Amino acid sequence: MSDERFFLTGALGCIGAWVTRNLLRDGASVTIFDLGSNRSRLELLMEPEEVARIRFVQADITHTDGVRAAMAESGSTHIIHLAALQVPFCRANPPLGAAVNVVGTVNVFEAAKQLGIRQVVYASSIAVYGYADEYAEDRVGNDAHLHPLNHYGVYKQANEGTARIYWQDDAIASIALRPYTIYGPARDQGMTSTPTKAMLAAARGESYQISFRGVNGFQYADDVARTFIQAARTPFQGAGVYNLAGSIVDMSEVVAAIEAAEPSAAGRITTAEAVLPFPLGFDDSELRKILGDIPFTPLEQGVADTISLFKAAIAAGKLPKETLSE
Numbered sequence: 001m002s003d004e005r006f007f008l009t010g011a012l013g014c015i016g017a018w019v020t021r022n023l024l025r026d027g028a029s030v031t032i033f034d035l036g037s038n039r040s041r042l043e044l045l046m047e048p049e050e051v052a053r054i055r056f057v058q059a060d061i062t063h064t065d066g067v068r069a070a071m072a073e074s075g076s077t078h079i080i081h082l083a084a085l086q087v088p089f090c091r092a093n094p095p096l097g098a099a100v101n102v103v104g105t106v107n108v109f110e111a112a113k114q115l116g117i118r119q120v121v122y123a124s125s126i127a128v129y130g131y132a133d134e135y136a137e138d139r140v141g142n143d144a145h146l147h148p149l150n151h152y153g154v155y156k157q158a159n160e161g162t163a164r165i166y167w168q169d170d171a172i173a174s175i176a177l178r179p180y181t182i183y184g185p186a187r188d189q190g191m192t193s194t195p196t197k198a199m200l201a202a203a204r205g206e207s208y209q210i211s212f213r214g215v216n217g218f219q220y221a222d223d224v225a226r227t228f229i230q231a232a233r234t235p236f237q238g239a240g241v242y243n244l245a246g247s248i249v250d251m252s253e254v255v256a257a258i259e260a261a262e263p264s265a266a267g268r269i270t271t272a273e274a275v276l277p278f279p280l281g282f283d284d285s286e287l288r289k290i291l292g293d294i295p296f297t298p299l300e301q302g303v304a305d306t307i308s309l310f311k312a313a314i315a316a317g318k319l320p321k322e323t324l325s326e
């Protein structure tokens with residue numbers, strides 16, 4: 001049994017559910033701070049006995065005192081901050097998006113400072129970057145210029161600034177990871193969730209159209225979760241912000257991987273014409289300099305594992321047999 005105590009914000013979400021699963025299996029103790037009450041992603045990935053070991057705090061990240069009180073009570077040694085509203089929600093309600101994504105992040109740093117916790121690991125996003133044609137490189141580096149194209153990206157950029165100032169003024173160290181298109185079980189919402197929805201459709205024998213095409217970086221949710229944990233366990237000085245690479249492939253290769261894992265899906269998974277405006281791929285060599293090797297599951301394996309977990313979940317009644325109307 002480890003004596004690590006993790007405080008995870010937003011861990012009822014996709015990445016957080018994977019972080020929680022890994023931590024519990026390592027013997028760490030976990031407090032989840034999340035406004036939601038829906039444990040379905042945790043239940044999808046874990047056994048009931050594991051979910052029963054989690055300490056839950058249902059509260060709002062925008063409330064400064066509540067965040068500090070919950071963090072204090074958890075006695076946490078490590079913080080991974082994931083709570084956020086994703087692109088469509090920020091677009092629909094920018095003031096709420098700013099409150100959750102920006103003020104929420106300030107609250108986490110402030111609580112860490114007041115409680116003497118010296119390091120915060122948090123999620124930024126490749127949404128801090130601009131259009132693909134603004135960058136000369138094929139694999140965009142950490143230090144390329146930032147030019148967010150939506151409110152969500154602006155809020156993530158603001159958080160990177162917040163982290164820098166907490167290091168400068170208060171010596172609170174931080175590591176941010178910037179994921180791109182995360183896929184895998186529990187990825188069920190957000191702008192880039194449709195490749196995973198196609199994997200679920202394949203597991204159900206349904207047809208599905210992925211909402212975009214083109215090349216981008218696909219990152220398996222379990223790999224990303226384990227990288228967050230590795231960052232939290234790595235003592236760090238400074239306010240580092242790091243891109244993730246993952247599998248940089250065309251969507252046609254994702255469709256091929258789905259068909260390879262589930263041959264009955266052949267011809268049933270299509271892609272819309274839209275392409276994402278962002279650079280095609282990102283360079284994670286700086287992250288490897290501080291963490292060493294980071295988890296990487298090849299795309300074909302990640303897709304096969306995803307479809308297999310979905311099939312098992314459908315058979316166990318954890319997921320409906322058919323897509324319900326959204």
Ligand SMILES: NC(=O)c1ccc[n+]([C@@H]2O[C@H](COP(=O)([O-])OP(=O)(O)OC[C@H]3O[C@@H](n4cnc5c(N)ncnc54)[C@H](O)[C@@H]3O)[C@@H](O)[C@H]2O)c1
Nearest residue numbers: 010012013014015034035036060061083084123125179182
């Ligand atoms: N999924 C991706 O592809 C991706 C890509 C880049 C960055 N990220 C970032 O990674 C982090 C986690 O992503 P995810 O896909 O797991 O997100 P998610 O949307 O699945 O989960 C976010 C969680 O935050 C919680 N939350 C929302 N408002 C809250 C509030 N006011 N107080 C407390 N909790 C609140 C939600 O209830 C949810 O459980 C986010 O910061 C996201 O912006 C995700």
